[in-house]
Amino acid sequence: MSQTLNMLAVDYGASSGRAVVGSYDGNKVALREIHRFQNEPVHIGSGLIWDFPRLFHELKQSIRRFAAETGGSAASLAVDTWGVDFGLLDRDGHLLGNPYHYRDTRTDGIMEQVFQLLPEDRLYALTGIQTMQINTVFQLYSMIRGSSPMLAAAESLLFTPDLFQYFLTGEKAAEYSIASTSGLLDPYSKTWSTEVLERLNIPPSLLSPIAFPGAVLGSLDKKVREELLAGDMKVVNTASHDTASAVAAVPAESSSYAYISCGTWSLMGVESDTPIINDRARLSFTNEGGAAGKLLFMKNITGLWLLQECKREWDAAGSGLSYGDMQSLAARATPLACFVDPNSDRFMAPGGMAARIQAFCSDTGQRVPHSKAELIRCIVDSLALKYRQTLDELEELVGYRLPVIHMVGGGIQNELLCQLTANATGRPVIAGPVEATSAGNILIQAMAHGEIGTIEEIRQVVRNSFPIVRYEPEHAAHWEEGYERYKAVVRQIAL
Incomplete structure (x- = not known):
């Protein structure tokens, strides 16, 4: 390529x-953060909502800074x-x-009502999406069931990134990867499921x-360009x-x-060319859309x-602990002393997380963590062992051994968690x-600009551009014994 592409x-x-x-x-990509902002949901009345006007304001500030810093070389933007x-x-x-927040309580009890019209096994067969009450299908049906006046007045539904991009361009689309999270999409045809809708x-x-990743949605609306002093840049449907x-x-x-894409949620899985849909997968795995026509067969953890949540609680009490401090405390705490199931419904809602972890351990007859170090160590040990359990399930479902785990995302800054994941799984972790x-x-x-052609080329650019750290498994026997105790705790809760 003749010049650097700025996106x-x-x-x-x-x-x-x-x-x-x-x-x-053309060989490497260099990333530079130009704006950071908080995303704080708002409790109002009985609801939990996203502050969309504020979030859209932050998007506009981002574009303004991008245009100012890159001048006439600003090529495109995309929202995820x-x-x-x-x-x-x-x-x-x-x-x-x-928009409502996925943790809003309006979906409490809605899954059972949906399953009276569309049984759970049939819904999974049609969409391949793990049953979770946060899914769009349940959110939307809660509005139908409640005769929502908002829904009655609606002409169109746009998923969150599509909504942001609509207000930039005036163009409506349902990008494939985000649409696939809804529980409304047929993973074979990659179109809306007529049976689910009916x-x-x-x-x-x-x-x-x-619309599929790598397609140009449109250009910035003229009024947006004038307000932000931005040029005629493209808006792209990324993944x-x-x-x-x-x-x-x-x-x-x-x-x-x-x-493992590691953040507030951990998404652990494999890439697949076709959906994996059967009774075993239905218990906890989902088939979502990826880039380059791939499907992501994975578990939401x-x-x-x-x-x-623990940090937020402790910060409010004036502790001043950084995430680095928390990692250091946990590293010095006794390993594998007690466990929780991170996916338990007990931990779904915000607030009082430390007390809920202690109650879980008490209810399962375990040693109760009291200090901050013990609580943090309980969390990271449990998460690493949840990854081990998920790896076992994945290998059973895909039918082959997965020799290495790639961890990406902000969570890999917790080096202790990366090492514990290698220990728990017995596999090298590449972070x-x-x-x-x-x-x-x-x-x-x-790709939308025609400068990259395949997902393999993207991954080569990533290898050219970013440092990668490898963690080797340690203390195998100790972690195998801990895994057996963890599984016994999880079984006890399931009974």
Whole structure:
């Protein structure tokens, strides 16, 4: 290529967001953060919502800074976010209220009502999506069941990244990777499931056509350009589910590996060319869309959420502990002393996390962690062992051994967790890049510009561009014994 391509990735996480400029020279990509902001959901009345106007304001500030820093060389931008949530637009394109947060309680008890119309096994056969009450299908049916006036006034539904990009361009689309998180998409045809929509009385007209990663959605609207002093840059459909962008940036050199995208949620799985849908997979695995036509067969694991909630609680009490401090405390604590199941419903809601961890340990007859060090060590040990359990399940389902684990995302800055994951799984862990979601977002934009042709080329650029750390397994016998105790605790809760 004759000149450097400058692209903007705006990555919204469940607790914070940031804007990253990616400069691609044909061999390497260099990332530079230009804006960071908080994403704090709001309790209002009985609901939990996202503050969409504030988040859109932060998107505009990101574009303004991008345009100012890159001048006439600003080529494109793309937005990625968490999955499942959505906004509703009226016939004039106006937003009908702030989008609900996936942890809102409106879906309590809704799954059972859906299964009366569409049994759980049939819903999974049609969509391949793990049954979780946060899924779009359950959120949407809760509105149908409650005769929501907002839904009655809606002409279209847009998933969170598509909603941001609609207000930049005026163009509506349902990007494939984000749409696949909904429980409404047929993973074979990659189109909306007619049977799901009909059985649940969801109007097909609400849903936009599917658009695939690497396609140009449009250009910045003239009014947006004038407000932000920005040029005529493209808006691209990247893999707009943050997990899909992160997996696109896994620096794998073969197809035989497991990945963990580690953040508030941990997504652990494999890439597949076809859905894996059977009764065993239905228990806890999901088939979501990835880049380059791939499917991501994976489990949603409650990741660093437990640590984040403990830190938030301790910060409010004035502890001043950084994540680095927390890691150091845990490293000095007794290993494998007690366990929780990170995916237990007990840990779903915010607030009082330390007390809930202690109650779990007490209820299962374990040693109760009291100090901050003991609580943190309980969390990271349990998460590493949850990864081991998931690896066992994955290998059973795909039918072959996964010799290495690639960990990407902000969670790999917890070096203790990376090492414990290697110990627990007995597999080398290759950690990096930290900025996998932004890197994947940016490099899929480069595909839209015709500068990269395949997912393999993306991964070569990642290997060229970012440091990678390898962790080898240690203390195998001790961790095998700990794993057996962990499984006994999880079985006890399941009974």
